[in-house]
Amino acid sequence: MNKKFRYSLNSKAFIIGAIIVVLLLNAILITLNGKIALEIDFTEDQIFSLTEESLNIVDQIDKPTEILILTMGEDNETLSMVRNVLENYRQRNDKIDIREVDVIKNPAEVQAYMEEIAYLSVNSLIIRQGDRHETVNAKEFFTSGEYGQFSYVERLTSAKLASFVDGVNISRIVYTTGHGEAASSVMTGVLERDGYQTGQLDILTEEFPEDTKTVVVINAPQQDFATEEISKLDKYLVQGGNVQIYFDPRVPALPNLEKYLAEDWGIIRNNHVILDVNNMVENELFMVAQIGEHDITNPLTESQKRAGYGPANSLSVSPEKPATVIIDTLLSTQDSAYAKESLEKMMEQGELQKMAGDTEGPFDILVAATRETGNVDYDIFTGRLVVSGSSYIFNEMAQDTRFANEDIMLNSINWMNGGNASLTVRIKQLPTGSMIVSRGQFWMWFAILVVVVPLAILGAGLTIFLKRRYK
Amino acid sequence: MKAIYQRELRAYFKTPVGYIFLSAYIFFASLLFALINLQGQNTNMMGFFSNVGMVFVFVIPVLTMRLFSEERKSKTDQLLLTAPVRITDIVFGKFLAASTVLAIGILATMLFVPIMELYGTPLIAQTVIGYLGLFLMGLFFVALGMFMSSLTESQVIAAVSTLAIIFFLWVFGGLSFRFSEIITGTFGFLGKTLDWLMNFISIQNRLYDFNLGTLNIVPVFYFVSLAGLFIFLTIRVIERRRWK
Amino acid sequence: MVEIKNLTKKYGSHLAVDNISFTVKQGEILGFLGPNGAGKSTTMNILTGYLSATSGEVSVDGFNILDNPVEAKKKIGYLPEQPPLYMDMTVREYLDFVYDLKGVKEERDEHINKICETVQISHVADRLIANLSKGYKQRVGLAQAMIGNPEVLILDEPTVGLDPKQIIEIRSVIKQLGKEHTVILSSHILQEVNALCERVIIINKGKLVASDTPESLAKSISNVNKFQVRIAGEERKVLDVLEPIKGIKYLKSLGRKEANSIDFILEAEPDTDVRIPMFYALAEAGLPILSLELTELSLEDIFLEVTKGQGGKIFEEVDESEIDFVNQSAEETEESMEESVAEAEEGAEQ
Known part of the structure; x- marks a missing residue:
């Protein structure tokens, strides 16, 4: 046998x-692979798992909800990725069902949505619950980031799912006009994609909104505010309103606005220009900031992503800050930062490096403040204010996936909305885990690792070989 | 098995082979680490992992070429095969010895993590998974190299054929990794079949999952099962030679 | 102890071993005699489990080499034709490895040291095997086979390629070993087998030709009737003296090898000793004998002798092929010569 x-x-x-x-x-x-869950996620940020925010929304879905994936009968990478993401939803909540619909073979199935489908690309989603439905356009899956697609699909899906959940209110973000403010389509694009409504507000002619679910953004004003505009702004904040002000470091002084901030909120804008060439990222004029401790920034410290800033004004706290105001630093510079007297002076010198006469850092560049006010009925309102010494932080840099700036912006909006039942699913990327290695340190390790160690091993081998050879 | 494992492992370090392997591997790995991570000021080792695989293509044959070729050439296989040990033990002993040297190399380059710790925050879990993927891929290469070595008496032929096969798998599969969409788009059904085939044999596609930091059962099974298959084939080759 | 039944090995269509059966008793020293390419090494490789037989069975101490390879191999120590040495190890490292490989239970240092003393390699224990002379390599190979005190030692051409002094030393070691072990020894030199073995098996072209004790084998070839003689004097004169001597069947001059002397090859009729009449005849003629030596019989000669039916047990097949047998074995010798030349060239290339 x-x-x-x-x-x-x-x-x-x-x-x-x-x-x-x-x-x-x-x-x-x-x-x-990709069709069924066969993996365990060990990434730092678990980028291939649903976020807490998504799970929060998914858990609140209490009626049968169907997500249709529109296909053309062909398998492709995006489809398997979308399947992969949606599978996580199904596994979490059995009220959610996923189905693929071949729009060429079964046009009847999607007859009701014909109008929308005309605008949708392959692999788009239709989410339906009862007779309501929402669509997610697959074109948006590719907006940015090489490894972030999972996150984008998740974010968009969760945002639309949220509209089926009671109690998650969609916020409005309005941009002031009339002072040469920057019209940042980048920013509004990001916000709209994530389910926010955006709009404009001419403070001179229009009234501030009554509700506290609106965030008013003053983005890089080039001219000062009139006194009556300031008092409207203050009135809004007294009611518990939400305002974000981003200063443009190129604009010299805005006396009324700055006076209001200094006196009523204790926040001083220092009109110099902060630079830090030692901490520049890849030789662009973007520098790595230090992230402070706050509800807005705490999730970031876990995800290891860097926050960046461009040339900025610094912000400091006035010694005469009202007691009702609490100010927290969100971003500050590294210790190596320094400030040039002004942009013109810097241009004149033609030198980015630190020079004698420059103010030494570190500086605060992004702060969040709350102020409590009461009315005659002893009701207490909390006005929330975010001030940025650099408009770059939330404009150009908000779309740069190397930085966590977009997350900070979205988190700050969440925070202004009371912070809970947050709508925004934070985009997760494979972390780039920053590290600061000077030239000298680089060459030292280069010499040790690339030259000394291999040669030492080779030498040891040769010695032993020769020694044994004549035994 | 223990005796063969020990002899084989000592042979690596009493002849220049083990040192040449370690020094070449550490040299290239360090070069990649220095250029990608230290210079890029970046503790994410994804870029490192996807490139260091190519180094394996060239250094693993050094490790495996002599495993059985030399035994046959110097007739020492007569000692092993007439000793009271099973062929399975002989093959596993040799495989484990080569794998140990490989592991030493990988562990040495894992010291990059504490170096990054000095200047930033390394992504430890993700990086460890990346190294694991590298090791599993190495096991597959070692088994393949051992198999090639069992087929021939010439170390040179064993090394070159191993290199050629791994290189082919790496490059041909790599095409799918980079040009998948173009291939399927241009050649229709045939292209799709080709793409599937390329994806199927693509080592880079398998390694990629590890690099992302996910432990996926598919690539783990791929590397382990193929390593197992080539160990099995090596045993069969030696067994069958006795019946010739 | 060792039992071989109907062993056959085919390489493709070539029959290397053809239906061989024999047994070796415990404590016996068996000589395995045959010309190069006769199938000696193949048989030994099958015996030790290195090769598998096409058909037939081998069992060692009751353990079948195929069914119970590990148990059977534990009983065997094998020295192949080319000792299986790792050139990059020292002698001691190598023996330690073999000790571990065989899973020997005896106390390590004591055991290895004893073997080293027996084969006299203690003083080279720390040298690299690659740097040893051929004789020492052969001894290390022998030591390797002895490790674990296997009951059966199988030695394939243990003296081939050694110089005479080394041959004598190795033979004495083997003789020693034969006292405690069952030994199977292959050789293509009759004298070696004669000197060492209690029983001889002759194999040619894969077939068993004869199986006998060396005594009867020696008897069959003991009629020392072919020798070489050197005689001082002129060739003509010598021939004149020798030719009339009765019993000389064949006489041939080999020419001058030493000054003032001639060498002759001389063959006598069977059962006749011509040396005494030759001595007196030459002495009378004043032609002194400078040397007289028996010509070494080639293996072919022995086969001829054996197969002539004088004392040996003869197999039928041999009788049938008797005539062209010598020619064939000569061809084979040539073949194996070519092989060894080719090998030498190969070696030189490296």
């Missing part, structure tokens, strides 16, 4: 059979 077994183990048929079995199993697994 033993011998027979040996012979059969040695037969060609058995060997070929073993090869085929291994290849076949691998072929099956590779084909299944």
